[in-house]
Amino acid sequence: MGDFLDRAEAAVGDDGRLPLGAMPDWDVFPFERDGLQARPLTELADPEPDRRKAPADCRTCQALDTAPQVLHTGGRLAVVRPGATSLPFVANVVTREHVLLDDLDDAGHVELGRLVARTYAAVQALDGVGNVHITKWENGAGHFSMNVMARPRGVLQLRGSNLPVWADMLPDTPQDELDARAEAVRAALARGPRR
Numbered sequence: 001m002g003d004f005l006d007r008a009e010a011a012v013g014d015d016g017r018l019p020l021g022a023m024p025d026w027d028v029f030p031f032e033r034d035g036l037q038a039r040p041l042t043e044l045a046d047p048e049p050d051r052r053k054a055p056a057d058c059r060t061c062q063a064l065d066t067a068p069q070v071l072h073t074g075g076r077l078a079v080v081r082p083g084a085t086s087l088p089f090v091a092n093v094v095t096r097e098h099v100l101l102d103d104l105d106d107a108g109h110v111e112l113g114r115l116v117a118r119t120y121a122a123v124q125a126l127d128g129v130g131n132v133h134i135t136k137w138e139n140g141a142g143h144f145s146m147n148v149m150a151r152p153r154g155v156l157q158l159r160g161s162n163l164p165v166w167a168d169m170l171p172d173t174p175q176d177e178l179d180a181r182a183e184a185v186r187a188a189l190a191r192g193p194r195r
């Protein structure tokens, strides 16, 4: 991928940074264009560092061992929630083992599709949720995790791919509200698939 970085470096301006793209003009972008600058490009990592880290420091493994954070336990997969969030609710569809998506077999893929859709529906059905966004970035420790993130209803500025950036700046949602929503999601997932 050296040619990818060569092409990127050719687009760098006199200040050593890529010019800003179109996103700062989006009305959902969290930052104003004035004063905003891209970080300088970094060196190519070849080979890349191993994405798999020890389970000892893995927050997903810790969540799976913490009953209030577990929303559903399936065959190969489970649904957990983080200890805190600034959004109305966040759930994570994760592997029960400390593995990557690369390690799931076909039956795991089938379970994943169903569980993502059911978790989406359960979170979307919560009071005060405008839309639900789903992403996969992993958790930084080599444990497969998909994020199912609820946007507060009517807060259109948070919609789309910048939702986690806004979430990083917003204050935490009260724990008792998150606990009540967790109960509702747990109950919806326990009811099984929609007929």
Ligand SMILES: [Zn+2]
Pocket: 055, 058, 059, 060, 061, 062, 097, 098, 099, 141, 142, 143
């Ligand atoms: Zn883990």
